[in-house]
Amino acid sequence: MKTSLRSMVRSPMVLVTSVVLTWFIVTFLIAPNVGLLATTFFPNGEFTPRSVDKLLSSDRAMKSLGNSFILAIVLAVTVNIVGIFIVLVTQYFDIRGSRILWLGYATTLIYGGIVLVAGYKFIYGQNGFITNLLLNYFPGMNAEWFTGFLAVVFVMTFASTSYHMLFLTSALNKVDFQTIEAAKSMGASTLTVLWRIVLPVLRPILFAITILVFLGGLTALTAPQVLGGPNFQTVTPLILTFSGSTTSRDIAALLALILGVATMILLAVMSRVERGGTYFSVSKVSATMQKQKITNPVANAVVHVVAYVLFVVYTLPILLIVVFSFTDSASIQTATLSWDRFTLDNYITVFTTQSAFEPFIVSVLYSAAAAVVVVGGLLFVARILQKYKNAATTVAEYLLHIPWILPSTMIALGLILTFDRPNALIGGQVLTGTVWVLLVAYIIIKIPFTLRMLKAAFYSVSDSVEDAARILGAKSLYTFRRVLLPIVLPTAAAITALNFNSLLDDYDTAVFLYSPLYEPLGIVIKNSTDGDNISDAMVLTLVYTVLLMIIMGLSMYAVYGRSVTSRRKKRPRALPEVPDQPATRVGREPQPDDARVTVR
């Protein structure tokens, strides 16, 4: 349904949000980035095809670009398979020990990057456990078997299921159980119910997740670097190298734009599909989901075995990271354990240096502030973008995705160059060199992800809930606050936690923007692990990772932990907060749009 601009400005909430949003987009998304791109591609006022020529004539660039796309497409498939499977076995099917399984699968929420890859290398790499085991049986095999395309896909598939764990889980719990019951009583098999009833409801969230996974594959950095070997390198290292240098920045920008355009095309396709359907079940009588038994004994056994094999795959790396953080670097490099090599020195080193502890606080504050601001602000924006569809909101939505197109290094540089003098857009202030500029950058970087997930969350809310509130006389702000917000709040909290966690150890942005008085954690980690003299770099990385895992674990627990342990009690709370109960249960009038209702 298209809505005119005029109907938008009638609501004061929409009006205020629109004004603030327009200011923000112009000031922080368009001015710095477009300015930087203009000077990059049009150095003397006219376009120079230099970067295009350079790229086309570089075998390495073209090959790694191709690899990035292959990886993105393959991951979009494999991650969805594994992700949907682990969500189903922990939430939908009746599997023994599903709580434990859930904890194992959720480990990807609290660690990533180089350490995650290192964890997998401990197991499958040249000196790894599995490799040594295999060598006993197949003495002739290549000890470096775990390298190249398949190794990268393997590691990244298991590392990228976090979104499924969070968002697919919460979407699954919104599936109407009575529909499932009805289908079953009509003789539908377990598979049919899954295929025809459960998965269709999950489509908007699966779209959003697929875009994120695709983007993650395109911009993959550490896994290909460590495991790709000579035949499977991706394009992000090139972009990072070139984006800092003044003379090569155009190549970085061009490469990033190619990736960005691909993401935008996918986004456009998904948005079209998203608009085509409604994704809530028609029945509004809420019934709690009950776990489904798998009736076929063979299938049941197979699912159990696969679930526990995956559990081992997920948990082994993290186990080894914790264990090896108590050893010395020689043990780590050779992946061997012996009792006399265990030590607490690594932790003592980290905790007794002044410069090592403060950054934790600085990073926690920055990440928390950015995570809360971006989710708080975009709650309003996502709501407007979902409800009002016209040219203005479409343009705004695409503009909000600018941070996905550019590498964070270039976003940081754009901010420095734009706000190093008094700027009228921000009331004549200077931002460069202040504590604010890093916060602004963090907020910018997290906008596209937050917007995608929040929009998907709003799509899963039935219009009839809102209609009911309006018929009963609730103003738009009241409806938003008391009706819609409680429904999307769990998703919003999860996004906040994810944003918080991902910003904690940021380096690429902070290195250009951090204020000298407040050194963030990513800088400290990089400094302590990049030194010329130090050779226990990996040890310190592991120690920092373990400490980060604790903080991230706590933040996930704060928003998620309790809902996991008491989900059954919590669910019904979402709807009864609507002022007048019976009204919300009134069946929705059929509307022309419903011809395309996906779920029935």
Add this chain to the structure above:
Amino acid sequence: MGKWARIRAQLLAQPSTVLVRGREGKYDVRRTISVTATLAAALLLAGCGGGSTETSNGESAEGATLVVYTNSNSDGKGEWIEAEAAEAGFSLEIVGAGGADLTNRVIAEAGNPVADVVFGLNNMYFEQIKAEGILEPYTPAWSSEVDPGLGDGEAFWPLVQQGIVLAYNSDAVPEREAPSDWTDLWEDERFHDRYESVNSLEGATEQIVMAGILTRYQDESGDLGISDEGWAQVQGYFENGSPAVEGEDLFARMASGTVDMGQMTISGLPAREAEYGIAAGVVEPSVGIPYAVEQVAMVKGTSKQEETQRFIDWFGSAEVQGGFAEEFSTLPANEGALELADPAVVEQYESLPPQDLDWEFIRDNISPWVEKIELEYMP
């Protein structure tokens, strides 16, 4: 005993080399609390009026806090300098980052400089910064104690000389069979796939290794000032090397037998040898080895000129540099500091003569070189 073996023996005999990392264990709780409180307040207080002043105002008076940009603060160096400076009456805020990142940050901040002083970057980076007109010329009190040829004799001045060598595992490669120069690595089949080639050109060391090879083939008519033969060398280097692995140290790879040699800074050797139990040899090419000279300079537009100058005069002095050299086993540029250092060590360092490098030529070309190598030669 090879030259390097003797240097190593000397370094190991010193009581406080890198093997025992000096760290300031003193913990100031009040500082942590104040940092927390001020940042929390700054971030929580909405409105942007108050946030813009932390770093840019300040008086030129003695004791004013100086913002110091450096790429040389790892391994406790930052803490050491802060503590020593505090005793001498300076208050420092150190911003640490890698050489390339730091250079880009300084250049990007030209419109509103945050730093008062920059140190640790080598000639190559300082030449780039200077070309942007960001440095304020200043002649330190100790200028007569250093070889002016190491810096530019105007805006940036030398502190520490860092030699970059081709190191090899002497258990795997006996000294008489070792390569005599970088070019042997790809010209002699015995070394193919036995040396580590760099996997990124973001670091200063890696860039200087490349510059040290390329500048031997300077040719005005060649691509980017280098003859075809020169580019063939780079091609050979990458085609026959075993690319470095992210997160795996060169010496770890030596220990596991994957490679036998690779590039390393001299001061980085002793700690690694001890850690991995490898006795390393270093190749001594007839053209000498590239020395990256870490410099110090004042940033143009600082409001604390006098204090900055006072700091530079203090930091580059024989006494401070001598202490720094002793603590971190570096080779100081200050001749007075050299006298304070162990003469035997200095003599051994000097047995590895510096390669003659045209820094202005390198400055003008290093970025295009890196770009070309990344696009055309790296695997």
